[in-house]
Amino acid sequence: MTSSIPTVRDEASARLRAAGLKVTEPRLAVLDAFAPGEHLGADDVFRRVSRSLPTTSPQAIYGVLGALSGAELLRRIEPAGSPALYEIRVGDNHHHLVCSSCGKVTDVDCVVGEPPCLAPSATNGYVLHTAEVTFWGQCPECQAAG
Amino acid sequence: MTSSIPTVRDEASARLRAAGLKVTEPRLAVLDAFAPGEHLGADDVFRRVSRSLPTTSPQAIYGVLGALSGAELLRRIEPAGSPALYEIRVGDNHHHLVCSSCGKVTDVDCVVGEPPCLAPSATNGYVLHTAEVTFWGQCPECQAAG
DNA sequence: GGGTTGTTTTGAATAAATCAAAACACCGAG
DNA sequence: CTCGGTGTTTTGATTTATTCAAAACAACCC
CATH class of the missing domain: 1.10.10.10 (Winged helix-like DNA-binding domain superfamily/Winged helix DNA-binding domain)
Incomplete structure (x- = not known):
């Protein structure tokens, strides 16, 4: 059984x-x-x-x-x-916050309210399918470490 | 002289x-x-x-x-x-439009009105210094080529 | 002009990822 | 349940982008 x-x-x-x-x-x-x-x-x-x-x-x-x-x-x-x-998180289009010092990556939810931040000022004739946003900064641990 | x-x-x-x-x-x-x-x-x-x-x-x-x-x-x-x-274009924070088919890169100006689209839903304690946006799509030439 | 320091050359090494062919295992058909 | 085809994994080699290190060299301040 x-x-x-x-x-x-x-x-x-x-x-x-x-x-x-x-x-x-x-x-x-x-x-x-x-x-x-x-x-x-x-x-x-x-x-x-x-x-x-x-x-x-x-x-x-x-x-x-x-x-x-x-x-x-x-x-x-x-x-x-x-x-x-x-x-392993797929299917939504969330974005990422990367620490410039240690490289650690954290998920962040979509930026502004509207469907996935997909609005460049001009598309130059491109047919868009994804907008990828990466925020760069320093994580709390690296701030503490100076 | x-x-x-x-x-x-x-x-x-x-x-x-x-x-x-x-x-x-x-x-x-x-x-x-x-x-x-x-x-x-x-x-x-x-x-x-x-x-x-x-x-x-x-x-x-x-x-x-x-x-x-x-x-x-x-x-x-x-x-x-x-x-x-x-x-060679530096000092502004413009973004990029990349063709998924041929890899061609085109500049696009900043997304929404506000200073550089720098507003994730939560910063998780990070001190941010840059928001990098990459749009993916197909360029006009690659569309024409099928 | 001469010396110091930063830059480039020369030569080698590394990391990440891909390619190719052979061995293997999943799973549907019987 | 077993067989066979197809997709997967292994084994081993290769590629591409980049970095490292030491020696030769050149810019530029005095």
Whole structure:
């Protein structure tokens, strides 16, 4: 008899299947590596996944991260000066606050009231699909550290 | 007798000096490489500078670009998926429109009326100094190309 | 003009990510 | 349940953008 209580893994499996992706251990482990609000680089994810799946290769991590962000189960951001970061919060278009000193990234909700701050003064003929906003500043810890 | 008519080079020299930087041929050549509205990568700059100064090394270009953007004579941007780009328009905080298909970058003026769109919903204790906005879309040429 | 300091050259090294081919595993069909 | 096709992961090498370090050199203040 198998349990009928849905687990976190079941949920992740369902999301993978819904996206048309095969359910594999590395993919489940990568999804499991992300806590809400975290922004992890490929190397961070590799380290975490390695704990539960020690045979996983870095290239597999790149493959999984690419597949998951292609399927919009992860969002990929690339703050200037940083390697690519991934987060589990998808589907809304929230923005980011990056510390110029330590690189820490914090989510911030959309700027002004209106649909996603998508209003440049002129579009120059471009058909827009995304407005990406990055705020730069110094986080409380770095302020305290001088 | 030397000419008393100020040249483009004189002007660039003055800007370098005002920034506390020594005036060198590579630096003048790099400043000269930028037309208004252009966004050039280090390799583009290297190619252009090589025409007038064939002995210049790529590392010199990196050094010059670093010095000039540190002195705010150039601005450095890093759209996701692209190597670093530099532009000669500095001092205002304008934003960018990037073509998802071909990577072309176009300047756009500040989004809404208020000083530089600098209003996230919450600052989380950060002291902000910049708001960077990148619009993603498809440029007219890429639309035409399907 | 000469010395100091900052800049550029020369040469090597690094980090992040991608490519390619072979081994492997998921999962639908039977 | 097993087989087979397709998608995934592994293994290993490669690329691109960038940085580091030391020596040669050039700008510029006195």
